[in-house]
Amino acid sequence: MAQLWGGRFTKETDQVVYEFNASISFDKRLYRQDIEGSMAHVKMLAKQGILTIKESDKILHGLLGILQDVDNGKLEITSEYEDIHSFVEANLIKRIGDTGKKLHTGRSRNDQVALDMRLYIRDELKNTDKLLFELMKVLERIMEENLDTFMPGFTHLQKAQPVTLAHHIGAYFEMFKRDRSRLYDIYRRMNYCPLGAGALAGTTYPLDRKYTAELLGFYGPTLNSMDSVSDRDYIIEYLSALATIMMHMSRFSEEIIIWNSNEYRFVELDDAYSTGSSIMPQKKNPDIAELVRGKTGRVYGDLMGFLTTMKGLPLAYNKDMQEDKEGVFDAIDTVTSCITLFTGMVDTMKFNKDVMETSAKNGFTNATDVADYLVNQGVPFRDAHTISGRLVLKCIDEDKALDDLSLEEFREESDVFQEDIYEAISMKTCVEKRLTLGAPGREAMKEVLKKNKKYLDEDVLF
Numbered sequence: 527m528a529q530l531w532g533g534r535f536t537k538e539t540d541q542v543v544y545e546f547n548a549s550i551s552f553d554k555r556l557y558r559q560d561i562e563g564s565m566a567h568v569k570m571l572a573k574q575g576i577l578t579i580k581e582s583d584k585i586l587h588g589l590l591g592i593l594q595d596v597d598n599g600k601l602e603i604t605s606e607y608e609d610i611h612s613f614v615e616a617n618l619i620k621r622i623g624d625t626g627k628k629l630h631t632g633r634s635r636n637d638q639v640a641l642d643m644r645l646y647i648r649d650e651l652k653n654t655d656k657l658l659f660e661l662m663k664v665l666e667r668i669m670e671e672n673l674d675t676f677m678p679g680f681t682h683l684q685k686a687q688p689v690t691l692a693h694h695i696g697a698y699f700e701m702f703k704r705d706r707s708r709l710y711d712i713y714r715r716m717n718y719c720p721l722g723a724g725a726l727a728g729t730t731y732p733l734d735r736k737y738t739a740e741l742l743g744f745y746g747p748t749l750n751s752m753d754s755v756s757d758r759d760y761i762i763e764y765l766s767a768l769a770t771i772m773m774h775m776s777r778f779s780e781e782i783i784i785w786n787s788n789e790y791r792f793v794e795l796d797d798a799y800s801t802g803s804s805i806m807p808q809k810k811n812p813d814i815a816e817l818v819r820g821k822t823g824r825v826y827g828d829l830m831g832f833l834t835t836m837k838g839l840p841l842a843y844n845k846d847m848q849e850d851k852e853g854v855f856d857a858i859d860t861v862t863s864c865i866t867l868f869t870g871m872v873d874t875m876k877f878n879k880d881v882m883e884t885s886a887k888n889g890f891t892n893a894t895d896v897a898d899y900l901v902n903q904g905v906p907f908r909d910a911h912t913i914s915g916r917l918v919l920k921c922i923d924e925d926k927a928l929d930d931l932s933l934e935e936f937r938e939e940s941d942v943f944q945e946d947i948y949e950a951i952s953m954k955t956c957v958e959k960r961l962t963l964g965a966p967g968r969e970a971m972k973e974v975l976k977k978n979k980k981y982l983d984e985d986v987l988f
């Protein structure tokens with residue numbers, strides 16, 4: 527074991543304790559952020575005259591060498607070090623000798639790890655955003671292609687009123703748009719540099735915190751050193767945003783699973799994105815959608831776990847906070863693979879447009895429009911509702927659609943009905959008439975698509 531402390535101790539740490547305490551097995555993924563943070567710190571120390579230019583050059587050169595060697599696999603990050611910070615510092619000293627021991631001047635691992643995590647999460651926020659953007663481009667294409675693809679809209683999973691596939695998919699477009707803006711909000715709140723907070727109370731060295739913040743692309747330094755080393759809000763916010771993204775994908779997955787069932791057959795998943803059964807040859811299972819739905823629980827768990835870790839912690843740093851890493855790393859890995867696979871699955875999915883349209887026709891989704899027709903002829907809505915309901919009942923008895931009734935049959939319920947009822951309750955009319963902004967009617971949808979296109983053209987939020 528290679529440790530960063532020892533002067534005060536008369537005995538070696540017990541091996542089991544050492545292993546329990548260590549974080550190298552998971553914080554090794556922060557090596558780039560750790561080294562980049564150290565390089566900025568050293569440049570600032572030299573600018574402030576705390577290190578000589580010669581010393582800083584030597585350290586910078588050493589750090590760069592470590593970064594390159596880890597990148598290209600020449601230097602392996604092994605468990606003989608407690609954490610990634612010890613690994614980098616010990617290797618630096620090994621490479622450049624005593625000058626390496628000056629790296630940690632004016633710094634603590636507490637502000638160091640706070641910085642590493644911010645740098646890491648900052649990159650991941652952007653990455654999640656990019657993945658969502660790719661998914662939204664696919665949704666936009668499906669919308670463009672399906673302005674006239676009729677399908678039933680549901681409430682209580684019962685056919686309600688006809689909509690279009692473009693409109694249905696557009697609902698998810700809005701959800702992912704909000705998800706992206708949530709990521710951006712988090713970024714704007716968290717993009718401040720904690721370096722220089724020391725262990726908790728700043729340092730007596732004349733550090734230039736604005737300079738390090740600027741070197742690392744932060745808006746500026748954080749304003750309270752105790753908060754700087756103990757704030758993990760941005761991780762909780764990110765976990766919450768990831769959980770919400772998963773919730774959205776999970777709802778979509780649930781619909782795809784239903785749509786892919788033998789009973790619905792609204793969609794057909796591409797062979798590359800579905801799996802077979804080891805025993806039942808006829809099966810083509812929606813495993814990807816089911817896994818996305820299933821893994822949502824796991825990301826919720828990561829959020830709940832870390833919220834609970836933080837809830838009783840007194841200021842400032844406590845070792846509990848080391849638990850900030852595995853959960854969020856797991857959530858990031860899970861969400862990254864889920865969005866990527868989900869995008870591929872949706873992009874290659876075939877829509878059975880005829881089946882969707884037939885389903886919309888057969889579910890009395892135009893019953894409201896029968897009532898509206900009567901209202902337009904002066905019948906009070908409550909009476910119109912009853913008349914339409916009676917016609918539906920008759921159709922259920924005779925196993926037919928409202929459009930199949932003869933004019934005589936319509937007129938048995940109300941003599942207000944004329945030949946134009948068929949036109950009034952056709953699928954096309956039912957959808958096209960719904961022209962308020964945000965409704966499925968073609969013209970209304972086109973306006974939304976224009977806005978969506980502009981949104982996608984403006985591209986990157988960050």
Ligand code: ARG
Binds near residue numbers: 609635845
């Ligand atoms: N591995 C630690 C963590 O992730 C680094 C900070 C250690 N600081 C300390 N005072 N022990 O939180």
